Amino acid sequence: MKTLIATLLLLASAPLAAADLTVSAASSLTESFREIAGAYEKAHTGSKVDLNFAASGVLLQQIVRGAPVDVFASADEATMDKALQGGEVDAGTRQVFARNALWVIVPTRSTARLTGLPSLAKPAVKRIAVGNPDSVPVGSYARSALQAAGLWPAVQAKAITTQNVRQSLDYVSRGEVDAGFVYATDAQAMPDRVKRAFEVPVKGGITYPLAVVKASGKRDEALRFIAFVRSPQGVDILRRHGFSTP
Template sequence: MKIRVLVAACVLSCVGMPVMAGELLVSAAASLTNAFKELATQYEAAHPGTKVLTSFGSSDVVLRQIVEGAPADVFASADQKAMDKAVDAKAVDPATRVDFARNEVVLVVPAGNPRGIASLDDLKRAGVTRIALGNPASVPVGRYTQAALEKAGAWETVKAHEILGQNVRQVLSYVERGEVDAGFVYATDAAVMKDKVKVVQAIESPVPVSYPVALVRRAGRAPEAADFLAFLLSAEGRAVLARHGFAEP
């Protein structure tokens, strides 16, 4: 089946547009979509008059848009490398940087598992020709995947059949629709589609799958930004993250 090309939507299309009073702009990794939407709802309920606007995408892409002028108050990344880039670009306040969650990479297949894949070893089987993963050049889950597969001695096998996604949710979509034989996503994303994809193996990553967050450094940053960060790190915030499958940092 031919892979349908997905055109990545601009997750921060409001570059140059004014930010309204009472608006808090949170830009985050795609894998945080469900958890951060719930966090936003809870925060708004506790802070009448504040509207939390969320946008999601590959951490590298979100950061690039912030650097290019897209307004944001909080940046949450799916790996340390993207946050390191944010610090180097002076896009965030490094004094506010903190790790807030952990995740893991898993090998998933379509729910019916037509190729009968049960482990990394089965990816070498004849007939397995399409394996989806995030683009390591720009997607944290792809970087974690490459490092894990290199450690396991399976990178060349996967690379020979790779279908690259522009964020983890695109990879998940490829697997869910049966357009690939297998894919590598975060455990939390697999749980979102547990009726459409099957986890067959957790992949040990030599680099911890940790999520850092920081306040964006910009004139006019929403005064609520620091309070939202405190909420994220609070018992209430951690409870939301736990409900969506994220572990303590």
């Protein structure tokens, strides 16, 4: 681990030939990674970062099918584990770079008093945005928490399944659902259109890993980008967007 960190720090400052880099990142990283990519390009003249955002499971499937990706950033460890098991990413480059929290949010104008998961079973709550638990990490986290509380069947009956966390956020912001499961960082992205109801405890917490895709032909540039994400400048950007450090 110490050797890898030393290598990342060296690559962060070492001059490299300019190259386009494709980064596939979880939807909840949209604002933060756009800013990080801009800062990276500014720090490394001639470099260009192409960003691709979607649910972590969807991104992994794209990589499996041959999409040209250099860096994969997931919103959960489980999806990255699958990427490792499938030989899609380089295990030696895997790094945890951020933490998040799970929240239930409601539209700004909502008068519903939701104080915990049992509140979602109330008759007044009719539609709840939940990411697809089989491909969207936020949905998987939500299902696990609800199952632990014995509330999954009740909430599942009201669930409006979404393809990524940003779709859940959009549904809540437009008042198309009564509540939705999103990350703390997503709630922060629309403070004028949604409000936080309560935080959902997640066993083990929510951590974000990233790694170099094995099929990438730009390993050094990919490692340099990872080093930048974990640098003080990258960490500062992530913090301003609501993430905490691992």
